[in-house]
Amino acid sequence: MSETFYVVPAEQHNALVEAAYKHRGFDADEAAAAAKFSAHASRHGIRTHNALKALHLDHLFGSFAGGCVPSAKIEKKESRFAASEIWNANKKLGQATAYEAMDTAIALADKYGIGQVAVDNAFHYLWGGGYVMEAASKGYIAYTNCTAALAEVVPFMGKFPTLGTNPHSWGFPTTDAVGFPIVIDWATSVVAMGRVQQLAREGKQLPPNAAVDKDGNVTTDPAKVAALTTFGAHKGYGLSLINELVGGFIGGSLPTLRSRWDRVPEEKHTPAFYFQVIHPDAINGGAFAMGRNQAQNVKAVIEDVLGHGNESCILPGQIEANAAKQTDAAGGLLFSEAEIKAFNEIAEECGADSWSLDSFKKAE
Amino acid sequence: MSETFYVVPAEQHNALVEAAYKHRGFDADEAAAAAKFSAHASRHGIRTHNALKALHLDHLFGSFAGGCVPSAKIEKKESRFAASEIWNANKKLGQATAYEAMDTAIALADKYGIGQVAVDNAFHYLWGGGYVMEAASKGYIAYTNCTAALAEVVPFMGKFPTLGTNPHSWGFPTTDAVGFPIVIDWATSVVAMGRVQQLAREGKQLPPNAAVDKDGNVTTDPAKVAALTTFGAHKGYGLSLINELVGGFIGGSLPTLRSRWDRVPEEKHTPAFYFQVIHPDAINGGAFAMGRNQAQNVKAVIEDVLGHGNESCILPGQIEANAAKQTDAAGGLLFSEAEIKAFNEIAEECGADSWSLDSFKKAE
Numbered sequence: 164m165s166e167t168f169y170v171v172p173a174e175q176h177n178a179l180v181e182a183a184y185k186h187r188g189f190d191a192d193e194a195a196a197a198a199k200f201s202a203h204a205s206r207h208g209i210r211t212h213n214a215l216k217a218l219h220l221d222h223l224f225g226s227f228a229g230g231c232v233p234s235a236k237i238e239k240k241e242s243r244f245a246a247s248e249i250w251n252a253n254k255k256l257g258q259a260t261a262y263e264a265m266d267t268a269i270a271l272a273d274k275y276g277i278g279q280v281a282v283d284n285a286f287h288y289l290w291g292g293g294y295v296m297e298a299a300s301k302g303y304i305a306y307t308n309c310t311a312a313l314a315e316v317v318p319f320m321g322k323f324p325t326l327g328t329n330p331h332s333w334g335f336p337t338t339d340a341v342g343f344p345i346v347i348d349w350a351t352s353v354v355a356m357g358r359v360q361q362l363a364r365e366g367k368q369l370p371p372n373a374a375v376d377k378d379g380n381v382t383t384d385p386a387k388v389a390a391l392t393t394f395g396a397h398k399g400y401g402l403s404l405i406n407e408l409v410g411g412f413i414g415g416s417l418p419t420l421r422s423r424w425d426r427v428p429e430e431k432h433t434p435a436f437y438f439q440v441i442h443p444d445a446i447n448g449g450a451f452a453m454g455r456n457q458a459q460n461v462k463a464v465i466e467d468v469l470g471h472g473n474e475s476c477i478l479p480g481q482i483e484a485n486a487a488k489q490t491d492a493a494g495g496l497l498f499s500e501a502e503i504k505a506f507n508e509i510a511e512e513c514g515a516d517s518w519s520l521d522s523f524k525k526a527e
Numbered sequence: 528m529s530e531t532f533y534v535v536p537a538e539q540h541n542a543l544v545e546a547a548y549k550h551r552g553f554d555a556d557e558a559a560a561a562a563k564f565s566a567h568a569s570r571h572g573i574r575t576h577n578a579l580k581a582l583h584l585d586h587l588f589g590s591f592a593g594g595c596v597p598s599a600k601i602e603k604k605e606s607r608f609a610a611s612e613i614w615n616a617n618k619k620l621g622q623a624t625a626y627e628a629m630d631t632a633i634a635l636a637d638k639y640g641i642g643q644v645a646v647d648n649a650f651h652y653l654w655g656g657g658y659v660m661e662a663a664s665k666g667y668i669a670y671t672n673c674t675a676a677l678a679e680v681v682p683f684m685g686k687f688p689t690l691g692t693n694p695h696s697w698g699f700p701t702t703d704a705v706g707f708p709i710v711i712d713w714a715t716s717v718v719a720m721g722r723v724q725q726l727a728r729e730g731k732q733l734p735p736n737a738a739v740d741k742d743g744n745v746t747t748d749p750a751k752v753a754a755l756t757t758f759g760a761h762k763g764y765g766l767s768l769i770n771e772l773v774g775g776f777i778g779g780s781l782p783t784l785r786s787r788w789d790r791v792p793e794e795k796h797t798p799a800f801y802f803q804v805i806h807p808d809a810i811n812g813g814a815f816a817m818g819r820n821q822a823q824n825v826k827a828v829i830e831d832v833l834g835h836g837n838e839s840c841i842l843p844g845q846i847e848a849n850a851a852k853q854t855d856a857a858g859g860l861l862f863s864e865a866e867i868k869a870f871n872e873i874a875e876e877c878g879a880d881s882w883s884l885d886s887f888k889k890a891e
Contacts, residue, residue: 240812240813242640242809243808244638244639244640244641244806244808244809245609245610245638245639245640246609246610246639246640246641246642247639247640247641247806247809247810249809249810249811249812249813250812251812251814274608274609275608275609275610275611275639276606276608276609276610276611276643277608277610277611277641277642277643277803278610278641279640279641279805279809279810281809281810281811281812283812283814284812284814304773304776317837318832318833318837318840319840320839320840320841321833321836321837321839321840322835322836322837323834323835323836323837325831325832325833325834325835325837326832333765333769335772335776337772345768345772347765347766347768347769349761349762349765379836394759394762395758395759395762395763397713397843398713398758398759398763399759399762400843401697401711401713401843402711404709404711404832404842404843405697405711407828407829407832408699408701408709408825408828408829409668409810410828411824411825411827411828411829412668412699412807412810412811412821412824412825413810413811413812414811414812414813414814414815414824415824415828416815416816416824416827416828417827417828417831418828418831418832419831419835420831429816429817430816430817431814431815431816435812437810439641441643442608442611443776444607444608445606445608445611445613445643445645446611446613446643446645446773446776446777446801447613447645447776447777447778448604448613448614448615448645448647448648448777448778448799449604449613449778450615450647450648450778450795451778451780451795452780452793452794452795453793453794457776460775460776460778460779460780461772461775461776463775463780463781464771464772464774464775464779464780464781464782465771465772465775467689467781467782467783467784468682468689468690468768468771468782469682469685469689470687470689471686471687471689471783472685472686472687472743473681473682473685473686473687473689475684475685476682476683476684476685477684478768479761479764479765479768
């Protein structure tokens with residue numbers, strides 16, 4: 164890192180984040196879930212989904228906009244299917260909902276080998292990778308997808324944005340094998356809209372085939388971007404469509420109306436979540452070569468993939484694992500001066516003590 | 528179609544395919560599964576995985592090479608997990624194994640809302656899309672992945688092929704909504720090795736970033752291709768890695784030794800399969816806008832995605848559905864003159880009557 168970071172004790176960070184959420188009307192459990200998740204994101208270097216972004220999203224789409232309802236109660240629907248749960252989140256805070264859903268899917272997987280939780284009327288859970296990473300750290304194979312807040316992405320060969328950036332997140336329990344959980348986690352657009360805005364500010368061009376202008380023609384000029392495209396042409400389109408279909412089966416309404424609370428009030432405007440957990444014992448054939456056990460076999464497979472001249476490749480989740488090591492070595496969460504300034508605006512909003520730059524250790 | 532096709536009655540096709548498989552030692556059930564699957568592929572225009580390719584693969588990697596054992600019995604392992612099964616396929620024919628596994632996953636989903644079947648010691652199942660398409664036609668959300676026969680793909684930023692082309696296949700029960708099941712089905716390489724060979728024959732160049740030469744440098748010259756790359760850079764790499772990880776958890780051995788029966792005999796050389804089925808009722812929140820039911824809601828979501836100027840976009844699975852319509856209208860399976868010639872070589876191999884071109888109707 165060439166930027167200077169300040170080391171903020173996790174307790175101090177969490178106290179401010181909890182205060183900010185409580186100030187906005189969320190209850191203690193919700194505020195604690197939001198603080199825990201933000202600390203988890205910051206610890207792993209996920210600056211796009213730290214507490215500042217979470218509170219900003221809550222402002223744009225959440226408790227300020229009617230998309231999220233503080234203290235909402237999750238309603239668990241009757242189901243005839245033992246390994247499945249269906250919830251109406253009633254627009255409860257996404258982080259609190261997602262933590263509970265993943266824990267429930269884990270409990271189902273413990274019993275049935277695989278379990279799923281479908282969540283209707285949800286609110287943005289921020290970073291799907293965080294939930295599957297935690298489940299994978301506990302020893303499970305975990306997956307989640309959601310429909311992203313806004314339809315910003317055009318279908319393959321299309322002109323108008325009707326799909327969300329619709330992320331997929333998979334986590335694998337590989338800590339024994341490689342020291343950290345492998346986490347495969349990305350949006351199905353080439354870039355995020357935030358990245359377009361950043362490139363516009365910096366006067367830079369977009370990568371090829373990442374966006375279209377208002378007429379649906381491909382552009383690399385961030386000032387002309389009207390919508391994003393899916394990565395990998397028809398393949399990313401298919402992956403983005405999966406989230407819309409799963410959301411549609413669960414209870415999500417038209418993608419172009421998502422989070423657009425001012426349009427067609429009879430339609431729904433909420434995203435949907437899907438969670439799935441697999442117990443690794445439930446797919447363990449027990450017949451590994453060379454007398455290996457399951458973890459040793461997975462380790463051998465990974466070593467083969469990254470061998471033979473591929474030693475400079477990295478594994479998905481490795482950058483986040485390295486960030487966590489740096490955070491832990493520094494003894495606190497790492498924030499830039501600009502981020503700390505933004506935290507102080509949050510402190511002002513909720514009447515908490517502001518943070519003094521001088522009180523923090525520096526880390527390079 | 529500008530090429531001329533001959534209309535071969537499905538019964539005539541199936542009789543020859545069954546005879547060919549029986550001639551190679553497969554039992555009646557296996558031969559019937561192989562014929563059924565080949566007809567299914569040909570009906571949907573999947574010429575890369577028709578009976579000719581299936582028998583060719585059997586020759587290269589299967590019953591001729593020790594990778595597939597005719598009349599092998601599937602061994603179902605004890606499991607403490609009610610919604611999960613773990614099988615040792617003992618190198619049984621992939622099509623027979625996959626049909627049975629998908630049927631089993633459907634039965635589990637009927638009971639638990641979601642079910643999974645993990646298969647160790649498998650043999651190539653050809654076209655994953657075919658199995659999920661059939662499950663989706665029956666009303667289920669279905670998924671499968673497998674580890675591809677050979678390690679032909681380099682990891683992102685790598686130089687040496689250590690990953691299979693590792694396909695993923697998802698099927699959705701959308702026949703009520705759009706007239707056919709949406710099937711998202713592709714390999715995680717930009718192109719298949721067969722496509723490279725085809726371009727070499729035609730003197731054409733590869734698309735950019737699809738392959739590397741023997742030194743690991745990107746090339747578009749099909750004659751210089753030593754290995755393939757994943758689509759979508761690190762995103763396709765992650766998707767390919769998923770299959771290796773799932774295969775490793777099930778019981779697959781080192782990717783670079785897969786199907787390489789002559790190398791390191793103490794290691795395993797078989798691929799692994801993974802099947803998963805979700806009952807759509809198990810994720811139905813029952814609270815669709817505008818009084819829609821689940822199928823109507825999914826239809827509304829799809830219409831929104833393909834509306835607003837996106838009317839020329841197609842859905843994944845639409846090309847295959849259109850091919851099936853053409854096949855059905857023609858009244859039989861459609862094969863080119865070259866393909867019929869190849870079928871007659873198969874007929875000669877197994878002592879069956881050869882096909883006379885004159886006996887078939889033509890279709891354009």
